[in-house]
């Protein structure tokens with residue numbers, strides 16, 4: 320996300336835990352970094368000050384309400400009118416109209432119970448974080464990622480408003496392109512108050528159900 324944002328001429332301020340600052344070494348002196356947990360309200364208050372857009376990665380890690388704390392801090396401290404773009408997975412449903420394969424629901428159930436046992440993962444906290452975002456009056460977009468894979472960019476993913484749409488069936492997106500979609504969403508007002516479920520533009524299902532030529536270039540919705 321940092322690289323995509325810099326390439327588009329944005330000034331970038333980043334927040335990551337102190338132990339992770341090293342991973343941003345390649346961007347030293349090109350971005351400002353606030354070391355800290357993203358659910359630390361004071362860190363977020365300082366980091367988002369003056370920002371026109373905030374890209375937030377919501378992760379379900381730990382058992383200390385990391386996602387809800389992160390989302391709430393961004394909702395509370397981002398300047399009024401700022402574009403807020405959050406990441407999560409397909410398991411988040413905005414309106415309950417998503418249709419999931421049985422295998423997907425089984426995986427979610429397993430993750431929920433393993434998370435409760437080990438306290439390493441808290442899926443329900445990520446769900447609550449998104450509920451708060453959906454209920455907010457901010458200019459939000461919640462980008463719902465498919466399974467991710469590494470590799471070079473294939474281009475902007477395509478999306479649908481609902482999981483279960485055949486265009487999403489391949490359930491795979493390059494990580495770098497998930498990041499690209501987040502950054503491009505900053506200036507796409509059509510995505511405000513949308514929860515696009517994305518899939519790689521070169522995945523088999525995207526190619527088979529592509530709505531029109533050049534669809535991925537304008538962030539077109541699949542269906």
Ligand SMILES: NC(=O)c1ccc[n+]([C@@H]2O[C@H](COP(=O)([O-])OP(=O)(O)OC[C@H]3O[C@@H](n4cnc5c(N)ncnc54)[C@H](OP(=O)(O)O)[C@@H]3O)[C@@H](O)[C@H]2O)c1
Nearest residue numbers: 335336339376377378380381406407408409464465466467
């Ligand atoms: N991985 C997938 O297959 C997949 C599928 C669908 C959707 N997604 C979504 O894509 C986004 C990115 O997922 P990802 O798999 O790339 O995430 P990730 O590798 O687990 O890490 C993302 C960030 O989470 C922070 N993090 C990791 N472990 C943590 C912990 N124990 N406590 C607090 N923070 C921790 C790290 O922040 P620091 O920078 O502070 O280290 C890291 O940069 C998420 O919103 C996820 O829901 C992922």
